[in-house]
Amino acid sequence: MTEISIIVPALNEEGNLTPLVGALLEQAQKDSLDIEIVIVDDCSDDRTFEEGCSLALKYPNTHIYKKEMPRGFGNAVRSGIAQAHGVIGVVVCADNVDPIETLSEMKNKIIDQGYDLVLASRRKVKQDSGYMPFKYKFFQFGFRWLARLLLNFPFKDGTYSYRAFNITFVRRLDLVSPGFEISPEISFKTFLKGGRITEVRAIPRVRVIGVSKFSFFGAGRGYPRVLWQAFLLRLSLLRKAYMKQ
Secondary structure, three states, rough: OEEEEEEEEEEOOOOHHHHHHHHHHHHHHOOOOOOOEEEEEEEOOHHEEEEEEEHHHHHEEEEEEEEEOOHHHHHHHHHHHHHOEEEEEEEOOOOOOHHHHHHHHHHHHOOOHHHHHHEEEEOOOHHHHHHOOOHHHHHHHHHHHHHHHOOOOOOOOOOOOOOEEEEHHHHHOOOOOOOOOOOHHHHHHHHHHOOEEEEEEEEOOOOOOOOOOOOOOHOOOOOHHHHHHHHHHHHHHHHHHHHHO
């Protein structure tokens, strides 16, 4: 079985896949990692799928899948998890901004230390979040405060999509989110269902080609919904625990 499945959701990322795959393969060779790269084309309008096909022909451990509509980052991640053959899943954005030099550290946290989820934290060191626009910081502060209040969730960055997880564990979480809110859904459900979570320091790079697909307007309903559903799940679990007493 493959050690690590790198899941790459890709929407209109023509020109980004080639340098990303090259960087992933270079990092894997440097750290002696056994990886497969699972590219999920999210019904792109450009030649993302064709670029992925060329990479799959060139590199045997690279695979490309074209999912059906509707679009959505979460839909693409769930599709990638379903297609993955690895023990560990790692979500890596196609824009090549995620700090993949942490892959080995993340792998060791899961394989050697038994964690179910490794969050890449942009807030492990305070000054690391200095690159973020104020509106991102404001949104994250409010969401993090509510997550601590409603769920007792102790981690500082449960929303960053770059993370590693035990695939078998995550497949049992019954993920449903279609958009970027799948990241906190994974974080909250892992926490509430007794999964072991840890963090590693992560400092994203700057995107060079294209524009980010994340928007506050698009994610506006998804994030509060995931938080509310997690709160209801917590109440349900507390009720079941009380009834067993």
